[in-house]
Each structure stands twice: as structure tokens, then as C-alpha cells.
Amino acid sequence: MLPLTFPPPKDALPSLMLSAIVSAAWTSLCTSSAARRLQPGFAVLDDQQWHTALDQNLFAAVRLDRALVPSMVERGSGVVIHVTSIQDRMPLPEATIAYAAAKAALSNYSKALSKEVSPKGVRVVRVSPGWVETAGAVGLVTEIARQNATDYEGGRKLVMDSLGGIPLGRPAKPEEVADLVTFLASPRAASITGTEYVIDGGTVPTA
Secondary structure (H helix, E strand, O other): OOOOOOOOOHHHHHHHHHHHHHHHHHHHHHHHHHHHHOOOOHHHOOHHHHHHHHHHHHHHHHHHHHHHHHHHHHHOOEEEEEEOOHHHOOOOOOOOHHHHHHHHHHHHHHHHHHHHHHHHOEEEEEEEEOOEOOHHHHHHHHHHHHHOOOOHHHHHHHHHHHOOOOOOOOOEOHHHHHHHHHHHHOHHHOOOOOOEEEEOOOOOOOO
């Protein structure tokens, strides 16, 4: 990722914003897999785990926005893309309470920011992935398969079953999420702001 200076120079903002989007997306996709390694239940989550979840999944976006959005508002154009998660509405109490709560907070914050800055020419959009088969997720599935005396496909099915199933029959690929982010950041999405795009293979059971 590019080094940040505060405030960043205006001519660096497009590259910084792209770098920030890619970094935030990658962190989110990896964290969603790592979060499932947590011990089950709310009672085992201490304050540090809550602070970590909020720092990684809410405050990181808030701080980047605080650094970059004012210059976008000054120019009267720009795009902010927040990577949320379907777990903001489908938390897994046995694994991802803090992560899911932080993503729900990010979604609410993103909507509020869109209302403030969209009239000033800055679009704010959310991308909400379901399970994404990142390198970290592959490692997790491999471990789940080992623990359950099955092969990789068996471990993959166990993860999908834990989510209530994925109608598409597979997790999303990182490049599919990246393609969606790229489209939303492009001029072709110039009328899109304040909304959320779910990319989960149909995991969320309601419209």
C-alpha cells in the first residue's frame, strides 16, 4: 500500500483512494475467514477482542475517510467504497459476534456518510461479500477438513452448511469481489450512491 501523509497531496488522491479500497477489501475478506477461528459465544470475548474487531472493521474506514474525503468534497467528485459483510445481518454467534457487530456499525456509518457527502459530488457505496475463498479461507477449510476426517470438498461443504447453504453452490472468488468494486468505482456507476451490493452466491435468504 502507498505511504500516507496527512493531509495527502491532491495529485496523489486517486492512487491513494484506489490503494485504500484494495487494502480495505483485502483486509475484510481475510478477516471474515480468520474470524471463524474465534472461540464460540459472547462470554469468551474480552475487551481487547472487541477493540480489535472495531479497529479493523470500523475505525480503519473512518480514519481513511477523515483523511481523504474532505479533499474529494473540495473537488466535488470522488467515490468511497466500504467493504461490509453479510454477517452484519447474519451473525454467527458461535464464531463472529464482534466482527459482525463491527461490520453492522460500518454499514450504518457508510449510509450516514453517503447522506452527507453525496449532495457534494462524492458517492459512497457498500460492497457486502459472503464467504470468499481467499488463501486464508483455503487454509481454514483444509484445517476443518482435517479435524473432521474428510477431504477439502467435504470441509468446504461444512463451511457452506454453517452459513445455511450457498444456493450458487460455491463461495465467491476474490477477483469477483474486485470486479464489483472496480465497476462501482467507475464512471459507469455514476448514479449509484448510498446503497449496498451483496455478493454472496445467494447466501442471505431474504431479499
